Amino acid sequence: MATNQELGARGEELAVRHLEDIGLEVIERNWRHRSGELDIIARDGDTVVFVEVKTRSGIGYGTPAEAVTYTKQTRIRGLALRWLSLQQGPWVQIRFDVIAIVVGRHDDPVITHVRSAF
Structure with a gap:
């Protein structure tokens, strides 16, 4: 059985692959x-x-x-504002997505991508 950290790392790898597969460019991880x-x-x-x-x-x-509660959403919004304040890019829009992954013991992972989740 994988530890929570291993499960989280696997999920992030799957999420990155998913995002790249649908044409997004990953510019930072684990900021x-x-x-x-x-x-x-x-x-x-x-x-x-x-x-x-x-x-x-x-x-x-x-x-x-x-698990992405209102409190967590608020924290993510604050972190996003901090990240944006450190960037030079003229961002036209921002969006908050959630990628939810269920990794079963024998099945392929089920990935649900919620665009504009909050």
């Missing part, structure tokens, strides 16, 4: 600030996309997307 971390920052045309990745081995405690 850290004293108040938290942004999992993935990507570019979708002239839109910067902040992606929260949640991975679970099952749904016994709820779906991965349900």
Whole structure:
């Protein structure tokens, strides 16, 4: 059985692959600030996309997307503003996506990408 860190790392790898497969450019991963971390920052045309990745081995405690609570959304918004303040790019739009991944024991992972999740 994978540890939570291993499961999270696998989920982020799957999320990056998914984003690249649909044409987004990943520009940063695991950006850290004293108040938290942004999992993935990507570019979708002239839109910067902040992606929260949640991975679970099952749904016994709820779906991965349900773990992105209002409190977590607020923290992610604040981190995104901090990241943007440090950039030179003229971003036209920003978007917050959630990628929820369920990794079963024997099945292929189920990836749900919620665009503009919050």
